[in-house]
Amino acid sequence: MLSASSLPYIEASVPVLRAHGGEISKVFYRNLFDSHPELTQLFNMGNQAAGTQQQALAAALFAYAANIHNTDALGPVINRIVHKHASVGVCPAHYPIVGQFLIGAIKEVLGDAATPPLLNAWDEAYWLLARQFIAAEKKLYDANGLQPGDLRQMKVLSKTATSDEVSTFTLGCMDGSPAGPFIPGQYISVVATLPTGQSQQRQYSLSDAQGLAHWRISVKRVTQQDAAPAGEVSNWLYKNIHPGDILLVSSPFGDFTPALNKTTPIALLSAGVGITPMISVLNTLAQSKCPRSILFAHATRHGATHAHIEDVKAAKNKLPGMVMHTFYENPRPHDRLEIDYTQQGRMRLDPAVITAFSEGFFYLCGPHAFMQVQWKNLIAAGVSPHHIQREVFGPDLLEQLA
Ligand SMILES: Cc1cc2nc3c(=O)[nH]c(=O)nc-3n(C[C@H](O)[C@H](O)[C@H](O)COP(=O)(O)OP(=O)(O)OC[C@H]3O[C@@H](n4cnc5c(N)ncnc54)[C@H](O)[C@@H]3O)c2cc1C
Ligand code: HEM
Numbered sequence: 001m002l003s004a005s006s007l008p009y010i011e012a013s014v015p016v017l018r019a020h021g022g023e024i025s026k027v028f029y030r031n032l033f034d035s036h037p038e039l040t041q042l043f044n045m046g047n048q049a050a051g052t053q054q055q056a057l058a059a060a061l062f063a064y065a066a067n068i069h070n071t072d073a074l075g076p077v078i079n080r081i082v083h084k085h086a087s088v089g090v091c092p093a094h095y096p097i098v099g100q101f102l103i104g105a106i107k108e109v110l111g112d113a114a115t116p117p118l119l120n121a122w123d124e125a126y127w128l129l130a131r132q133f134i135a136a137e138k139k140l141y142d143a144n145g146l147q148p149g150d151l152r153q154m155k156v157l158s159k160t161a162t163s164d165e166v167s168t169f170t171l172g173c174m175d176g177s178p179a180g181p182f183i184p185g186q187y188i189s190v191v192a193t194l195p196t197g198q199s200q201q202r203q204y205s206l207s208d209a210q211g212l213a214h215w216r217i218s219v220k221r222v223t224q225q226d227a228a229p230a231g232e233v234s235n236w237l238y239k240n241i242h243p244g245d246i247l248l249v250s251s252p253f254g255d256f257t258p259a260l261n262k263t264t265p266i267a268l269l270s271a272g273v274g275i276t277p278m279i280s281v282l283n284t285l286a287q288s289k290c291p292r293s294i295l296f297a298h299a300t301r302h303g304a305t306h307a308h309i310e311d312v313k314a315a316k317n318k319l320p321g322m323v324m325h326t327f328y329e330n331p332r333p334h335d336r337l338e339i340d341y342t343q344q345g346r347m348r349l350d351p352a353v354i355t356a357f358s359e360g361f362f363y364l365c366g367p368h369a370f371m372q373v374q375w376k377n378l379i380a381a382g383v384s385p386h387h388i389q390r391e392v393f394g395p396d397l398l399e400q401l402a
Contacts, residue, residue, distance in 0.1 A: 002124060003124060006120070009121030009122070010068050010122070013065045013118070017065055018062060020110065022054065024106055024109045025058040025105070026054050027109055028102050031105060032101040035101070036097060039094075039097075040198070041199040041200070042089065042094075042201070044201070044202065045200060046200075046232060052394055056395030056396060056397055056398070059398040060077065064129060065125075068125075076255070077398060078136065079136070081133065083140070083254050083255050084203075087187065088189055088201050089149030091148035091149065092148075099126045099127065099130060102126060144251055150250075151249065151250055152249060152251070153247070154247050155172050155174055156169055156171060156242065156244065156246070156247060157172045157214055157243060159241065162308055163306055163307040163308075164304040165223075166218050166273055167219055168207065168216055168219075169216065169218075171216070171217070172213065172214045178213045179214050180215075181210065181252075183210065183252070184209070184210055184258065184280035184283075184284045185258050185277045185280065185281060185363075185391065186253060186254035187203040187206065187252065187253065187277075188215070188217070188249045189201040189249065189253075190203075190233070190247055190249050191247075191248040191249065192232070192236045201250075205218075205254075205276040205277040205280065205365075205391070206276075207279050207280055208280060208283055208311075218275075218308065220272070220273035222235070254391075256365075256389060256390070258277075258361065258363045258389070259361060260284060260285065262360075264292070265357040266281075266285075266295070267294075267354075267361070267362040268282065268296050268297070269362060269365075269366075271299040271365075271366030271367060271370040272299075272300055272366055272370075273307065273393070274366030274367070274370070276307075276308075277363075277391055278298075278365060279312070282294070282312065282315045283311055283315060289318050291321055293321040294322040295322075295323050296312065296315075296322060296323070296324050296325075297324075297326075297327075297347060298312075298325075298347075299326075299329070299346060299347035299366070301328065302330055302331050302335055303331070303332055303341075306326075306328075306340070312324070323353075325342050325349060326341040326343070327344070327345060327348075328341040328344060331344055347374065348373075355382065358383050360387070361387050361388070361389065362383060362387060362389075363390070363391075364389070364390040375388060375390075
């Protein structure tokens with residue numbers, strides 16, 4: 001627990017972090033990478049360039065200070081970060097380095113306002129949180145029999161285009177043994193050695209049922225959009241990785257794990273490549289011909305961008321309680337209404353459809369704006385926020401806490 005002498009300083013930091021959290025975070029990463037260039041291999045430099053990881057760290061610090069009396073609210077946030085840290089190999093020895101540069105950045109940005117008692121309070125608060133992370137990460141590593149940073153080699157067994165922009169890769173163990181357990185919804189980190197020589201890791205959700213001999217990932221090729229350059233790792237995978245190649249990957253991690261063993265309804269809402277964890281869930285439910293009520297709602301631009309159609313069709317044949325709603329934003333002339341898709345436009349589920357599932361849980365995955373709209377729509381239809389979970393394909397900006 002934070003000491004009584006430090007508490008007022010952390011409380012008083014809330015407006016300061018609102019105003020300067022972004023700047024503190026930027027200065028932190030700049031100084032950290034200047035002094036420890038080796039850490040750029042651990043961090044996602046695409047997120048750094050786009051500014052999203054800086055925003056996520058600023059949001060996390062702000063959420064921490066703002067919820068210092070309501071630490072229960074931070075539990076799910078901490079759990080997500082712990083899984084992300086474990087997937088990239090964060091270890092206890094990293095924490096003093098990060099702490100030093102974080103306190104240094106607060107001092108640099110706040111200048112004279114960063115009095116010694118304020119810096120001491122943040123040092124204490126940092127270590128309180130850091131110890132929580134270290135303990136939770138150790139527990140996770142131990143539970144999986146892993147050391148931080150352990151990676152495994154896996155052979156690419158196949159590479160298939162699942163849509164115009166998504167390629168799936170099936171991965172098998174080098175010795176032919178089964179790929180190993182995971183919980184549908186979880187992801188692995190994939191390590192890429194880019195043409196510049198830089199090593200980078202990215203997370204990809206496992207996109208097939210659990211219990212199979214192989215793992216599968218489905219990767220959307222991120223193309224250049226105006227000033228935003230083409231994605232580095234997705235294009236590296238797309239161009240350079242072929243059947244027979246070896247990929248270095250982490251063990252599966254992730255706390256987005258839709259409950260499979262219940263009898264209540266389950267609703268899976270996705271857009272674009274956000275379909276990947278949902279397919280893992282759906283294919284696993286289909287394996288056991290699960291009788292539950294299942295809503296599978298998906299939104300994409302049109303038939304050519306509609307990934308994993310075959311999996312969804314095959315699952316539908318095995319799942320008597322499955323209802324499908326497919327939204328095409330701009331269907332092509334030959335996309336067939338009622339056959340390929342059920343509604344034109346962006347996903348807007350009818351309140352009656354939502355209500356039919358409101359006893360169960362709703363799981364969301366897709367672009368930020370998509371998830372915000374669905375969240376509002378579900379809440380407006382009477383779904384409890386405790387019955388909604390989401391996966392973010394990037395750093396979580398924690399708007400719900402900030
Ligand atoms: C838990 C989780 C699960 C995921 N699952 C999947 C999945 O199943 N399938 C999938 O395809 N993806 C998934 N992702 C996303 C994936 O990890 C990568 O983020 C994605 O493939 C893009 O990586 P990249 O290296 O190609 O792009 P990056 O090079 O990292 O670029 C990312 C974005 O940043 C922009 N950017 C880069 N530099 C700049 C700059 N200087 N200025 C402005 N913008 C810039 C790029 O244009 C691009 O839009 C998942 C992510 C997470 C966190
Ligand atoms: C108390 C200290 C720390 C806090 C509050 C913190 C916070 C965060 C947050 C909020 C994220 C984003 C999670 C998400 O994807 O939603 C994250 C990711 C990450 N953190 Fe930490 N972290 C801490 C310590 C560390 C340490 C010690 C390291 C090791 C150098 C580290 C390395 C990383 C990496 C590599 C990522 C993934 C970055 C990315 O994908 O862009 N963190 N952390």
